Every structure is written in structure tokens, then in C-alpha cells.
Amino acid sequence: MKHLIYLAVLCFGMAACGENQQTRYSLQSPDSEIVVDFELIDGRPAYRVAFQGKEQISTSFMGFEFQDQPELGLNLEVSGVDQNTVNETWEMPWGEQREVANQYNELRVRLNETSGAGRNFHIVFRAFNDGIGFRYEFPKQEALSGDVIITEEKTEFNLTGDHKVWWIPGDWDIYEYLYTTSKFSEINAYEQFIPGDHLGQVYLHSNAVNTPLTMKTDDGIYLSFHEADLTDYAGMTLKVDTTNLSMVSELVGNAAGIKVKTTAPFVTPWRTVQIADRAGDLIESKMIVNLNDPNEIGDVSWFKPMKYLGIWWDMHLNRRTWDYASGNHGATTEYTKEFLDFAAEHGFGGVLVEGWNTGWETWTEPDMRDTIFDFTTPYPDYDLEYLANYAKSKGVQIIMHHETSGAVARYEERMDTAYQLMNKLGIHSVKTGYVGTIIPEGEYHHGQWMVNHYQKTLEYGAKYKVAINMHEPIKATGKRRTYPNAISREGVRGQEYNAWAGEGASPPEHLPIVAFTRMLAGPIDYTPGILNPSLLPYKENHPIKTTVAQQLGLYVTIYSPIQMAADLLEFYRGNPAFEFIKEVAVDWEQSKVLDGEPGDFLVMARQERGSENWFVGGMTDENPLDYTLQLDFLTEGTTYIAKIYRDAADTHYLDNPTAIDILEMEVTKGDEILVNMAAAGGFAVSLLPKE
Structure with a gap:
């Protein structure tokens, strides 16, 4: 495997503004589409992020609160900066794709306190073509000797508009919520927080949300906020200020009020913002894994x-x-x-x-x-x-x-x-x-x-x-x-909720949201493959809001290197739809998002690792979707046998969920397949080279 890592001098701007010296350092992504600006404003560290020439994160301050120490982040000076560029390719032992490009520019800002204890730390920024990450690094030092107890990290994310947001409450114990779609100014985590509604302990500290948190601006830019390499640190929720359209990190603590107990030297997880002008690019991004150390x-x-x-x-x-x-x-x-x-x-x-x-x-x-x-x-x-x-x-x-x-x-x-x-x-x-x-x-x-x-x-x-x-x-x-x-x-709120009594079944929009939120963090053991969505005769009046064709498509759209065929064996025996579950791969050479929009629908194609076999899956929300699959991703000059599993004309997720059309045809690159999706429906296609 080829690895190419090299150092380069990046371009940094420095500006003096008025009486107070304000030094600004600018970092660009390799394709120059993303720009991160860092500066000290009256001794306080702050950053901004722009994408395609337009600001996406406005001036946002950074700092920490410690037990038995003054706040860090009020009286700082820059003692130096380091620059670095990395361009490498590494291989996943298993995953959504074999080879992963890891390309970024890096800026390390070294900061010292100008008074008080004289503490020092670094802020490290990395700008990728698909987003940015930054973390705090604390060297060993006398001013932070012994146990260091963080009572709060104060990383701000100030937005530039009242974006559309897909969110779940910032529960300290569980992520198994339905997602709410709203304007940022309408987030109210307390309305979605129901104590005792789960088997796990449920605790909500404030009006906060969990990550990954995905947004869409009025200009059609997609943002997703998360963290990478969470090691020996508390998980981060984001406390929202719906009036000022801002968020600040709120770490998960314990009953004693301790968020993080550590010793210097230490580093925090990376705070991440994925940025794209196409929703599918969020799913294809590998920035989160790239911000972790190698195997x-x-x-x-x-x-x-x-x-x-x-x-x-x-x-x-x-x-x-x-x-x-x-x-x-x-x-x-x-x-x-x-x-x-x-x-x-x-x-x-x-x-x-x-x-x-x-x-x-x-x-x-x-x-x-x-x-x-x-x-x-x-x-x-x-x-x-x-x-x-x-x-x-x-x-x-x-x-x-x-x-x-x-x-x-x-x-x-x-x-x-x-x-x-x-x-x-x-x-x-x-x-x-x-x-x-x-x-x-x-x-x-x-x-x-x-x-x-x-x-x-x-x-x-x-x-x-x-x-x-x-x-x-x-x-x-x-x-x-x-x-x-x-x-x-x-x-995630998984398949088991669909089997539980009452209002447990998830709505049709749930999985088209999950794919653009939770799945950005990593593989999901969702347990698909329910070919008896009515649950009869074991559950009365409690159908899963899905079609059989959608359940098949989940093996492609919802990623995991282990995929369960979750239904009872009796519903697989003799069922022609089961053939796709048997045939579909779980380890991939490459993965492509062909089309999709959070909360609406998703269509994905994946090539089996080590073969020329392709599999395509689609799913939609409560709205039927006329869709024609374009086979532009296939290899030129190869004829494939396509086996198609799609919703039938009379399929309905409540009244007739098992109705499915199964057909076979020969196709080549550039051909089209009609795969119209019913409400809460989907499709699955296997594409195997003709022998």
C-alpha cells in the first residue's frame, strides 16, 4: 500500500487591528473549498469556518473550566505555530471501502497564559476536503501537575442561520430516540425526553442534543457535528442556545460533577464538522476514521x-x-x-x-x-x-x-x-x-x-x-x-422497537434520517431482514412501517460488517425474497451514494470486496417515490445479470407489505432500471457479471 506523507509550508495571514494586536492564522483544505480562521480576540481563542467562500461557523470561542483552578482561555498569547500537510492512503481490513484517502492540511497553534499560573496548551486544526477537525493538547507542565479535573469544556459552534436540523436529545445514557426534524430555533430536548421510557437510565442535563447532529442551510449546505477518537474523556453533547443560534460543548459528567479526570500530558477528542453541498457526501466521508490513529x-x-x-x-x-x-x-x-x-x-x-x-x-x-x-x-x-x-x-x-x-x-x-x-x-x-x-x-x-x-x-x-x-x-x-x-x-432506535407493543414501531422517515445522522459515526447493528412485517400471528395490530423490498434494501443502505437476518426461520424458508439476503455481500471494495436526502430517501451502490459484484439498495419515507436507477457506476464492457427486488404496484406498508416484484435482466453500464418505491418502501438489486 502506498503511503505518502510530506511537510509543506502553508499560507497564513496575520493582521493587526486597532490598538489590540490580533493575529489571525488561516488554514485551507487541500482543495481550498474550506477555510478555517483562528485568532486571539482580547486574549481569547476563537475560530471561524467558511465553505465555498461563505461563512458556515461564525466567530466561536474556546476554553475550559477546571476544579480548583481558574478558567482557561481568557488571557492567552500565541507562542508559536506549526504547519503540516499529510497525503496518504491506507487500507481498511474490512469496511465500506478497501482504500481510504487521508489528505489534510494541519495548523498547530501553541498558546500560553500571560498571567496567573502560566499554563500552556495547543489547539490543532486539520482541514480536509470534507470537513474540519480540531482538538486540544496539553503538554506535561508544572502548572497542571497531579490530577486535572475538567468541570466543563467550552467549545462554541456559532451558526450563521436558523438551519433545518435532524436531532435527538442530549441524553447521558441512551441514544434510542426518534429523530426530530425542526428549525434550530425550535429545538426543545425536554419535549422529547421521557423519563422511564427506556430500560436504561435516562438523564438529560439541559436543552442539549447528541451527536452526530446534521443540519441543512437555506443555501443547501449540509453540516454534521460530531467528535472523533473519544479516548479517556467524557462524551460530548451540544447545549443549544435557540435565541442566538449557537451551541457549546457540554460534557457528560457523573453524580460528583466531574466531567473528566486526567493527568498531563493529555489530549481531547477531535471536535468535527463535516461540510458538503451534497447530502450523500456526508455518508461517503471518511474524515471521522481518518482522525483516529492507525491500527x-x-x-x-x-x-x-x-x-x-x-x-x-x-x-x-x-x-x-x-x-x-x-x-x-x-x-x-x-x-x-x-x-x-x-x-x-x-x-x-x-x-x-x-x-x-x-x-x-x-x-x-x-x-x-x-x-x-x-x-x-x-x-x-x-x-x-x-x-x-x-x-x-x-x-x-x-x-x-x-x-x-x-x-x-x-x-x-x-x-x-x-x-x-x-x-x-x-x-x-x-x-x-x-x-x-x-x-x-x-x-x-x-x-x-x-x-x-x-x-x-x-x-x-x-x-x-x-x-x-x-x-x-x-x-x-x-x-x-x-x-x-x-x-x-x-x-440507535433499532429494529426491536418495531416488535414492542404500543406505539413502538418507528415511523417511515426514521431510517432515511438515521443514514444521514447516526450512520455518519460508524457501523450500525440495526438487525434488518424482517420478511413478515405484519408480525402476525405473534403480534396483533402492530405492523412494522416497512415493506419487504425496503427490508432487503437495508442490507446496502445501512452499513455494518455484520448483518443479521433477524426474522424467524419460518419466514425465510421457501421465500424468494430471502435469496437476496443470502446473496448480498457485507464487505465492500467501494461504496457510492447515488442519491438521497435526509429524512426522505437514500439510494446506495456497493461493490463487493475482491469481486466485480455490485449491490444496490434504496429506501424512502412515507411518501412514494418514482425512481429510475442509473447504472453509470458499472464497469465498461461487462454484461451483468441484474436481479431486481422492488415494491409491486399494490404494495403498501400497512395493508400489503409483502407484495414484491422480482425480475431478472441483462444490463450494462449506462442502462436504467425502474425501481419505483412505495410509501415506506424500497428496493434491492444484485448485479453479477455474466459468466
Whole structure:
């Protein structure tokens, strides 16, 4: 793989303004479309961002509040600047594409206090063609000796208009909300915050939103605010000022009021703003992973991207249970063998088994959560060692499940033993879960203590060759580059909500929003592939707001290197739509957003890694969409067999969701395919070179 890294002198402007010396430094993206200006205004650090000659982030100040120290960011001077340019290409071991271009210009501003303790720190800016990132770096110094306790980071993001925004509340514990679409001035997180509405602890500190936060300006510019390389630090929410159209970072703390406890030297995560004039460019951007360090754990060939089945949907349909005492236990040896046989027959790589270990009878009881799970003891009707060997004989693997019920301290005491067991049995992936209030008490899912715990799972996984699929996680921030055993995570209102009673089913616009918000952070374990959207006979009057064609399209539009076929086996047997799930790839040579708009629709094409096979998926909201697929992305001179799965003329997501047209034709580059999408519908197309 070719790597090209070089230094260059960038152009920086310096201007003296009036009596106060104000020195400004300008940094451009490699294509010169994005400009970041940094300056000190009366000793306060501030930045601005412009795109295509127009300001997108107006003057925004930066600083910190510490425990037992004065605020940092009021009386500063520039002690020096460094410039750097990087242009490299690196290869993903798995991912949306094989090769990733990492090209940026960098400006490092070294700052000193002119009075008081004389503290010093650096602000590092990187300008990419698809956005900007910046972080704070604190060298080792006498003025910051011992423990450093940050009580707030004060990074502003001041907007230039009342933009259209897709947002969820800045909950400190969970991201499983429906997105609200509104003007920025209309954000009211408290209206969407419902205490007790989730199994996890739910806490909202202020009128804040979680990231990724995506916006669209009146000029048609798309902005997405997030963070990258969240390591040994608190997760960041954004506190909104709807009057002044501004946001400021608000870190997740704990009951003691501590946001971050650290020692110098230390660095913060990158604060990121993706910028594009086409919505699809946000999805195609790799800026978040590029702001993380290269692979630190070496070869991960023991993990293979795969499609998997699981003993999971049964429980959400109340058809079987997680616990053994009910008499209707799902995770039995015989039922697992049925899944393993089906997986082997149809080319699936794994079978997830939930409810295999003792303790599920009392897993949500407050007085019991901290004592029940040991992650090594199966129920008497589940022979773990036998099943692991049986799976291996079939060319399939068991996917382990570790639900901690929020008792994280207990889990940490047992992790080494649990991960050793997986390694011994040849189990190379685990789905972790953190439902419930965090133990130790006073910590939150998105705070520094839990950020460090999630990091420990990756380190244990690397040690014992286990890939981690986190549920109830900290948000993805590109760590998968450094730890490529971080394969996927939840962090979204997922498919299970569609199986729960009441108003649980997500509206049709949900996934077309998720693709342009949550998916910008990283892979999503959404669990698609429900071919019985009515949920009958297991749930009455509770259809999923989707069509079968859309469920197929999700394997392309919602990315994960592990994709579940989540429905019951009975709805796959003999179903012609299941053929696409069997055929579609999960690891990609390249990915292209062909068309889309947040909250409305998305059409994506992906080329299977190491082959000439292409797969295309589409999905739309509650509005039907006439759509013609243009095959301009195919290889010139190659004839493909296209197999098309599209909504039928009479498909309706409530009344007739399983109606689907399946047809086959020969196509070449430049041809067109009519794939009109019904309300809450979609399509899927496989394109395989003709032999």
C-alpha cells in the first residue's frame, strides 16, 4: 500500500487591528473549498469556518473550566505555530471501502497564559476536503501537575442561520430516540425526553442534543457535528442556545460533577464538522476514521465480516423467553442446532444466542442486577461447548452474548475469564449489552468512566481475538481504525422497537434520517431482514412501517460488517425474497451514494470486496417515490445479470407489505432500471457479471 506523507509550508495571514494586536492564522483544505480562521480576540481563542467562500461557523470561542483552578482561555498569547500537510492512503481490513484517502492540511497553534499560573496548551486544526477537525493538547507542565479535573469544556459552534436540523436529545445514557426534524430555533430536548421510557437510565442535563447532529442551510449546505477518537474523556453533547443560534460543548459528567479526570500530558477528542453541498457526501466521508490513529492491534483476519442469524427475534415477539424458569426458554441446545444447520445450509457465518447463561430471571431487578451474571455458566438446557464444536464442524460460529444489566464493575471482574472462555471455544465475536443504570452508582453510559470501560472491552477482545458488537454503547467515533475489532454497535432506535407493543414501531422517515445522522459515526447493528412485517400471528395490530423490498434494501443502505437476518426461520424458508439476503455481500471494495436526502430517501451502490459484484439498495419515507436507477457506476464492457427486488404496484406498508416484484435482466453500464418505491418502501438489486 502506498503511503505518502510530506511537510509543506502553508499560507497564513496575520493582521493587526486597532490598538489590540490580533493575529489571525488561516488554514485551507487541500482543495481550498474550506477555510478555517483562528485568532486571539482580547486574549481569547476563537475560530471561524467558511465553505465555498461563505461563512458556515461564525466567530466561536474556546476554553475550559477546571476544579480548583481558574478558567482557561481568557488571557492567552500565541507562542508559536506549526504547519503540516499529510497525503496518504491506507487500507481498511474490512469496511465500506478497501482504500481510504487521508489528505489534510494541519495548523498547530501553541498558546500560553500571560498571567496567573502560566499554563500552556495547543489547539490543532486539520482541514480536509470534507470537513474540519480540531482538538486540544496539553503538554506535561508544572502548572497542571497531579490530577486535572475538567468541570466543563467550552467549545462554541456559532451558526450563521436558523438551519433545518435532524436531532435527538442530549441524553447521558441512551441514544434510542426518534429523530426530530425542526428549525434550530425550535429545538426543545425536554419535549422529547421521557423519563422511564427506556430500560436504561435516562438523564438529560439541559436543552442539549447528541451527536452526530446534521443540519441543512437555506443555501443547501449540509453540516454534521460530531467528535472523533473519544479516548479517556467524557462524551460530548451540544447545549443549544435557540435565541442566538449557537451551541457549546457540554460534557457528560457523573453524580460528583466531574466531567473528566486526567493527568498531563493529555489530549481531547477531535471536535468535527463535516461540510458538503451534497447530502450523500456526508455518508461517503471518511474524515471521522481518518482522525483516529492507525491500527494498533495488528492482524484481525480471525474476524470475518458476515451475515448472521440469531435466537433473538423470538423473544421480542414473546414467542420464547430469555430466562429458563419460564418453561419456554429460547436458548436451548436443540433450537440452537436448528439455527446452526440453517446457517450452514444458506451460507451464514454466525448464530447469535441470547439468554444462554444463568441469571435472566432477575436481570432487571434492582437488588439482583449486581450478582446474577457470570458470563461463563450456561443454563442446563444449553450445552455451550458442544454447540461451539458443532458450529465449527458446520463452518459456522456461535456469537457470544454478554448482557451486563448495567452492572459494569461486576462485568470487569469477570471479563478475563469470560474472554478466555470465548478464545478456548473458538468464538471470535461477542454482542455486549448495558441495559439499566450503571453500577457503580452515579456514572452514566456516556461519561468518562464508561468510555474507559468500552475501551477495556476492545483491549480484552484484541488480547483474546474477539470482535466487539456493543449495544447500549458509547457513540462510535472512528475507533474502529485503531481497534478494528470494534466491528459494530447499536446506539440507535433499532429494529426491536418495531416488535414492542404500543406505539413502538418507528415511523417511515426514521431510517432515511438515521443514514444521514447516526450512520455518519460508524457501523450500525440495526438487525434488518424482517420478511413478515405484519408480525402476525405473534403480534396483533402492530405492523412494522416497512415493506419487504425496503427490508432487503437495508442490507446496502445501512452499513455494518455484520448483518443479521433477524426474522424467524419460518419466514425465510421457501421465500424468494430471502435469496437476496443470502446473496448480498457485507464487505465492500467501494461504496457510492447515488442519491438521497435526509429524512426522505437514500439510494446506495456497493461493490463487493475482491469481486466485480455490485449491490444496490434504496429506501424512502412515507411518501412514494418514482425512481429510475442509473447504472453509470458499472464497469465498461461487462454484461451483468441484474436481479431486481422492488415494491409491486399494490404494495403498501400497512395493508400489503409483502407484495414484491422480482425480475431478472441483462444490463450494462449506462442502462436504467425502474425501481419505483412505495410509501415506506424500497428496493434491492444484485448485479453479477455474466459468466
